[in-house]
Amino acid sequence: MKVVITASGPTLAEPIDLHFGRAKYFILADTETGRAKAHDNTPNLQARQGAGVQSAETVANLGAEVVVTGSVGPKAYRALQAAGIKIALVEAVCPGTEALRRFKDNELPVLDKPNSEGHWV
Amino acid sequence: MPLTIAIASGKGGTGKTTVAVHLAAWLAEQGRPVHYLDCDVEEPNGHLFLRPKWTVEEEVSIPVPAVDHDRCTRCGKCAAVCEFNAIAMLNKPLVFPELCHGCGGCTLVCPVQAIREVPRVIGTMATGRAGKIQFTQGRLNVGEPLAPPVIRAVQARRAPDAIALLDAPPGAACPAVATARGADVIILVTEPTPFGLHDLELAIATFRPLQKPLGVVVNRADADRRVQEYCAGAGIPILAELPAERRVAELYARGELLFAALPPWRDMFAKLWQQIKALQ
Amino acid sequence: MKELVIISGKGGTGKTSLTASFAALYPSAVLADCDVDAADLHLILQPKIRRREKFRSGHAAVICAEACTGCGRCAEVCRFGAIAVAEPDETGRRLHSVAPTACEGCGVCVWNCPAQAIDFPEQECGEWFLSGTRHGPLVHARLVPGSENSGKLVSLVREQARQLAQQEDREVVLVDGPPGVGCPVIAALTGAQGVLVVTEPTVAGEHDLHRVLQLADHFRIPAAVCLNKWDLHPEQAARMEKAARAAGATPVGRIRYDDAFTAAQRQGRAVVETEASALGDDIRAVWTNWCAITGVTP
Known part of the structure; x- marks a missing residue:
């Protein structure tokens, strides 16, 4: 399964970034092969508005089936739903490796509604 | 067309x-046709002092896209051209109307005409009369970010045969500029404090590129002359100095016009009007 | 925090x-x-x-005077009244320009210009x-x-x-x-x-x-x-x-x-x-x- 982890740096050793829409990196991990690849999300961070929507489009294009993150605003949530991408919720900052392990062990709850007001712009 | 004056x-x-409503009231007393247009659509306050009776209320909307998914070929051009990220391509185009600025770009670019535009209400507009004063105000719905479309809608209601007073939003950003663009002359109201002077300098930098006559009214004028000195140096005329009085603040608090209780204010506005005409 | x-x-x-x-x-x-x-x-x-x-945020349209043919397509598609039209020059061309204070930064004029005469620099x-x-x-x-x-x-x-x-x-x-x-x-x-x-x-x-x-x-x-x-x-x-x-x-x-x-x-x-x-x-x-x-x- 292809999982995207929102991260503050380019490897899974870095702490995860709890904010989906304005995460610095998306790390695409393949749970079967164990491979991970970083995607720099800086262009979306600089969007004049709608960063969360753009981020959702980006992870959809990466082929993700699940996003592991801490908070998702209403617009990003709607976009991820439309793309059929599930959201697994991490409540506190931890290394990306830890977040991925907990996801694989089914320890992370699935988010079924937006849990942040987001930042409007 | 008679003069259009932005008060910013x-x-x-x-x-x-305060300046806008008293100027309107004074002009009306002189028998001049005047139209007050409240363009401070985030916080329209002019009506609290002039107390118009509304005759027409209308909604203000912007056109946003609606996608016909049967006709759509999923080419993704609409999402690609949108500068505001209001359309995302997620298997099919997904529209976020709250991000749309109503530019119409997606409708134009769609090769199969699968997008039509539908109105999205972002505010309201009311028109009426306060005695002899024609009155129009815009009001942005709470939670909506975009003031300029409501401001443009208000300005489009301007009566062609009356002097128009545009009560502009404060600040020096796009809503204030959207208002001032429609004026012949711009009056900047300030107060003699460090904040007042600093923000006046910003406002002058904002409005000067519009190349319209500018003048300053100093409200709550006192012994601090830094605003007057700055304006002299910048070559911007002081049109009036309105004195600082606690009684004025108390009447203002109650939403009362000053002329009845403080007759000298009538003369101050008569002089202000002469100065505005000379500015043109 | x-x-x-x-x-x-x-x-x-x-x-x-x-x-x-x-x-x-x-x-x-x-x-x-x-x-x-x-x-x-x-x-x-x-x-x-x-x-x-x-x-930096967003973009604004700027019409390149040398490349503008004066066709008027930009003014047709702009919904923000941001396009100004000059009097015809000696060749009869009506030069178009963008009023920066009115430009919304939507880019519609940029990609509709048949002469590709409009730049769209970041602001x-x-x-x-x-x-x-x-x-x-x-x-x-x-x-x-x-x-x-x-x-x-x-x-x-x-x-x-x-x-x-x-x-x-x-x-x-x-x-x-x-x-x-x-x-x-x-x-x-x-x-x-x-x-x-x-x-x-x-x-x-x-x-x-x-x-x-x-x-x-x-x-x-x-x-x-x-x-x-x-x-x-x-x-x-x-x-x-x-x-x-x-x-x-x-x-x-x-x-x-x-x-x-x-x-x-x-x-x-x-x-x-x-x-x-x-x-x-x-x-x-x-x-x-x-x-x-x-x-x-x-």
């Missing part, structure tokens, strides 16, 4: 609405 | 002066001036700038600064006059202030917010833990308080209300406090009408930094009461 200020709370 | 935002709805009610006093009373906060259209907090806090960065809209002040670090900004998208600059200032608070282990970010209820205010409010509305007992203050409390409620942010210049109209002040309670907000105090408020500003000081006065006591009480509802130890 860098800093909020300097007396912009 | 808590982000506490001070706004006013109506401008000129004393929001920035109060923020400066709170900064003096609680020097361990990170300060953020989010009134980026007309930033004034620095006039009191006299920051020393340690870092400055350009702020430099201002600068933001990270500074030191006598009451702790300050993140502030300057918007290029007339620029749009101050909302994004507000978000950026807040984000920098939050990061700084995390790095320096500071519990509170104090945000001086913009007036109004539109884009910059929404950007200053979303996701904050508390908002204080500084208002005055005037008909305009009452009207705007109602709207700004609706906004706070819309974004589910616990709101407190303080009445500045309350003695201008005591009955109105009481009425507004009652209305605030009905709207789910908590009144946290009243501040008297006093020329010392402006006098302190003229000296470049916060009111509580000037000699002891009843006015200063009013402001201290507001801070203490607000702390009690936001869970900050004053």
Whole structure:
């Protein structure tokens, strides 16, 4: 399964970034092969508005089936739903490796509604 | 067409609405046709002083896209051209109307005409009369970010045969500029404090590129002359100095016009009007 | 970490002066001036700038005069009235140009121009600064006059202030917010833990308080209300406090009408930094009461 982890740096050793829409990196991990690849999300961070929507489009294009993150605003949530991408919720900052392990062990709850007001712009 | 005057200020709370409503009231007393257009659509306050009776209320909307998914070929061009990220391509185009600025770009670019535009209400507009004063105000719905479309809608209601007074939003950003663009002359209301002077400088930098005559009204004028000195140096005329009096603040608090209780204010506005005409 | 935002709805009610006093009373906060259209907090806090960065946002259309054929397609597609048309030149061509103050940055003219004569450069809209002040670090900004998208600059200032608070282990970010209820205010409010509305007992203050409390409620942010210049109209002040309670907000105090408020500003000081006065006591009480509802130890 292809999982995207929102991260503050380019490897899974870095702490995860709890904010989906304005995460610095998306790390695409393949749970079967164990491979991970970083995607720099800086262009979306600089969007004049709608960063969360753009981020959702980006992870959809990466082929993700699940996003592991801490908070998702209403617009990003709607976009991820439309793309059929599930959201697994991490409540506190931890290394990306830890977040991925907990996801694989089914320890992370699935988010079924937006849990942040987001930042409007 | 008679004069269109924008009454603006860098800093909020300097007396912009006070100047606008008294100028309107004075002009009406002189028998001049006047139309008050409240373009401070985030916080329209002019009506609290002039108390118009509304005759027409209308909604203000912007056109946003609606996608016909049967006709759509999923080419993704609409999402690619949108500068505002209001359309995302997620298997099919997904529209976020709250991000749309109504530019119409997606409708134009769609090769199969699968997008039509539908109105999305972002505010309201009311028109009426306060005695002899024609009155129009815009009001942005709470939670909506985009003021300029409501401001443009208000300005489009301007009566062609009356002097138009545009009560502008405070600040020096796009809503204030959207208002001032429609004026022949711009009056900046300030107060003699460090904040007042600093924000006046910003406002002058904002409005000067519009190349319209500018003048300054100093409200709550006292012994601090730094605003007057700055304006002299910048070559911007002081049109009036309105004195600082606690009684004025108390009448303002109650939403009362000053002329009845403080007759000298009538003369101050008569002089202000002469100065505005000379500015043109 | 808590982000506490001070706004006013109506401008000129004393929001920035109060923020400066709170900064003096609680020097361990990170300060953020989010009134980026007309930033004034620095006039009191006299920051020393340690870092400055350009702020870019969006694009604006610019028509290249040599390439323009005068066909008029740009004016046809622009919905913002931003295209100006000149008188015909000696060849009969009507040169088109973009009024920068009216351009929305949508790009519709750019990709509809049959001569590809329109550039679309990114806009430099201002600068933001990270500074030191006598009451702790300050993140502030300057918007290029007339620029749009101050909302994004507000978000950026807040984000920098939050990061700084995390790095320096500071519990509170104090945000001086913009007036109004539109884009910059929404950007200053979303996701904050508390908002204080500084208002005055005037008909305009009452009207705007109602709207700004609706906004706070819309974004589910616990709101407190303080009445500045309350003695201008005591009955109105009481009425507004009652209305605030009905709207789910908590009144946290009243501040008297006093020329010392402006006098302190003229000296470049916060009111509580000037000699002891009843006015200063009013402001201290507001801070203490607000702390009690936001869970900050004053």
